[in-house]
Amino acid sequence: MNLHEYQGKEILSRSGVRVQRGYVATTPEEAVEAAKKLADETGTGFWVVKAQVHAGGRGKAGGVKLAKNLDEVYEKAKQILGMTLVTPQTGKKGKKVHQVLIAEDVYYPGESKPEEYYMSVMLNREKGQNMIMYSPEGGMNIEEVAEKKPEKIFLEYIDPAHGLQDFQARRIAFNLGLSGQAFKEMVKFVKALYKAYTQNDASLFEINPVLKTSDNKILAVDSKVVIDNNALFRHPDIAAMRDIREENPIEVEAKEAGLNYVALDGNVGCMVNGAGLAMATMDLIKQSGGEPANFLDVGGTADAERVEKGFRIILKDPKVKAILVNIFGGIVRADRVAQGIVDAYNNMKGEIHVPIIVRLQGTNADKAKELIEKSGIPVHFVTEFKEAADKVKALVSA
Ligand code: GDP
Ligand code: MN
Numbered sequence: 001m002n003l004h005e006y007q008g009k010e011i012l013s014r015s016g017v018r019v020q021r022g023y024v025a026t027t028p029e030e031a032v033e034a035a036k037k038l039a040d041e042t043g044t045g046f047w048v049v050k051a052q053v054h055a056g057g058r059g060k061a062g063g064v065k066l067a068k069n070l071d072e073v074y075e076k077a078k079q080i081l082g083m084t085l086v087t088p089q090t091g092k093k094g095k096k097v098h099q100v101l102i103a104e105d106v107y108y109p110g111e112s113k114p115e116e117y118y119m120s121v122m123l124n125r126e127k128g129q130n131m132i133m134y135s136p137e138g139g140m141n142i143e144e145v146a147e148k149k150p151e152k153i154f155l156e157y158i159d160p161a162h163g164l165q166d167f168q169a170r171r172i173a174f175n176l177g178l179s180g181q182a183f184k185e186m187v188k189f190v191k192a193l194y195k196a197y198t199q200n201d202a203s204l205f206e207i208n209p210v211l212k213t214s215d216n217k218i219l220a221v222d223s224k225v226v227i228d229n230n231a232l233f234r235h236p237d238i239a240a241m242r243d244i245r246e247e248n249p250i251e252v253e254a255k256e257a258g259l260n261y262v263a264l265d266g267n268v269g270c271m272v273n274g275a276g277l278a279m280a281t282m283d284l285i286k287q288s289g290g291e292p293a294n295f296l297d298v299g300g301t302a303d304a305e306r307v308e309k310g311f312r313i314i315l316k317d318p319k320v321k322a323i324l325v326n327i328f329g330g331i332v333r334a335d336r337v338a339q340g341i342v343d344a345y346n347n348m349k350g351e352i353h354v355p356i357i358v359r360l361q362g363t364n365a366d367k368a369k370e371l372i373e374k375s376g377i378p379v380h381f382v383t384e385f386k387e388a389a390d391k392v393k394a395l396v397s398a
Contacts (some may be wrong), residue, residue: 001227004052006101007241008205008223015196017189018219020211022103031063032070034102045069046105049076050248052097053095054226054246056208057087059143063097065106073102088141099247106221108214116209117176118337119190121197130158130197132190133166136176164194172175178212185218193220200238201231212353250316257309259298264355266291268392269314269323269354272306273298273332283386288393293320302327304337311344311352322355324388324397329362338368342375345387355380359388 003011009019021042023034032242035047051063058064063085065076077100086094086170107114112192116138124131137145137152145152154175156165166187173186189210197205211221215314243253254261260275268290272278274296282292294317298310307325314323327337338360345352360368365383372381380395 001230001232001238001240002054002246003223003225003238003241004099004101004243005050005223005226006052006099008225009220010221011075011200011221011238012193012196012205012207015199016192017196018185018217019223020048020103020106020219020221022050022101023101024101025077026081026099028074028078028081031081031102032074035067035073037072038102038104040103044104046109047073049073049104050101050103051080051082051083051085051097052099052101053085053090053097055085055087055089055095056222057089058085061085061087063087066109066298068109077102084231092275095182106211106213107220111214112237114214115212117212118208119193119210120204120206120208121194121202122204124157127157128160129364130141130160130194131158132156132158132164132172132194132222132339133225134172136154138211139359142208158194160198163198164191166191169194178333180216182212182218185216186212189218189220199245200225200235201228202226203228204245220242250313252311254296257306257313259296259306259310259313261297261313262295263317264292265319266293267319267321268319268396269293269296269317271296271298271310271323271325271327273300273327274288277328277363278328282323283318284326284389285324285392288389288396290396293317298327300331302332302340305391306335308344308347311348315352315354320354322357322392324392325356325358325360326388327362329364329368332366334360334362334368335364338371341379342372342377345375345379356390357382357391358386359383359394 006024012021025031025034047067049065051058067076068072080100084094085094100167118135118138122132135153156168169187169190172190173183178186206224210218248263268282268285272281278295278297283298285292298306314365358379380391
């Protein structure tokens with residue numbers, strides 16, 4: 001699950017990471033209240049208004065604006081709230097801004113630009129270890145640094161059994177070129193960041209930029225946090241931070257129905273049982289010259305209700321030109337699935353306007369074929385993978 005910047009900062013802060021402080025607002029009036037409260041608490045007279053969407057690259061897209069008085073806070077919040085932000089991470093459609101974070105300006109206007117670093121913690125699957133990636137070249141996009149100045153990217157591997165060692169945190173501060181008070185602050189920062197990562201079962205913490213202020217404070221100016229969905233049950237407070245406005249609405253509906261659905265960009269909808277078969281089916285569609293419109297695993301019980309729900313969800317995507325049902329009758333018999341398809345189809349009479357190819361294999365596949373043929377529903381029944389591929393190809397290119 002992805003979090004908003006302000007939520008990520010809240011979690012960081014709880015673990016002792018110093019962050020650029022702020023309050024979230026949903027209207028320009030709330031933004032002004034937030035700015036006043038922040039001024040009372042921190043003594044700041046300068047603010048930054050930041051769009052809260054699940055995507056980076058907001059700064060360059062106009063989603064981060066400075067404000068030097070309360071009128072400007074109001075104006076900037078008004079400009080950003082409701083705007084559709086298009087960044088390299090949002091896709092072409094962009095993301096609508098529902099909230100802004102009113103944060104203290106930590107760049108101390110009037111002074112020279114402070115140092116910006118990059119730091120992230122994530123799992124390195126190959127090594128089976130956690131990894132801190134960091135760079136003295138912060139503020140800009142890290143992919144660009146990796147391309148142009150790969151020598152400026154450092155990695156520190158952490159054995160999860162031992163945890164982050166003090167010498168490792170010191171090495172990081174050293175490689176970032178720090179000394180004195182800033183060095184000590186960085187060591188503290190790294191340790192707290194790593195603690196936040198492990199304590200919250202995160203799969204990613206990315207802070208870009210990490211800032212060194214002119215008075216040698218080290219703090220997180222941004223946060224991108226991804227929490228492992230499988231661990232959310234251990235963190236009800238984080239689970240409550242979910243913002244479904246940021247998610248694909250069809251995926252949300254599928255999840256509620258207990259279906260494993262991932263929206264993709266293609267034109268062939270697929271309904272499959274089992275994740276492995278679903279992957280193979282997507283390959284098959286690609287090889288036939290089509291593009292899968294989705295990944296959908298209906299799971300072990302492909303009864304009429306689930307098949308109907310599956311069809312309904314697939315058909316919500318207007319790009320779908322054909323549906324391929326590829327189900328293997330193992331635990332569930334193929335004839336039961338066939339009955340499910342017939343019932344679902346009859347229930348949805350008139351709502352299905354795209355051709356359906358059904359491939360059923362496994363226990364009672366012959367009975368399944370008979371059942372479908374007798375029902376008279378207009379589906380293309382096939383038994384072999386290759387036949388399914390040819391049928392998809394013919395229908396997609398037609
Ligand atoms: P991103 O563009 O989505 O990664 O959003 P960030 O939170 O990283 O902000 C983008 C940029 O805005 C940063 O790289 C900073 O240069 C700038 N920025 C953020 N906070 C402040 C601030 O308090 N003062 C100033 N002057 N600039 C800021
Ligand atoms: Mn950033």
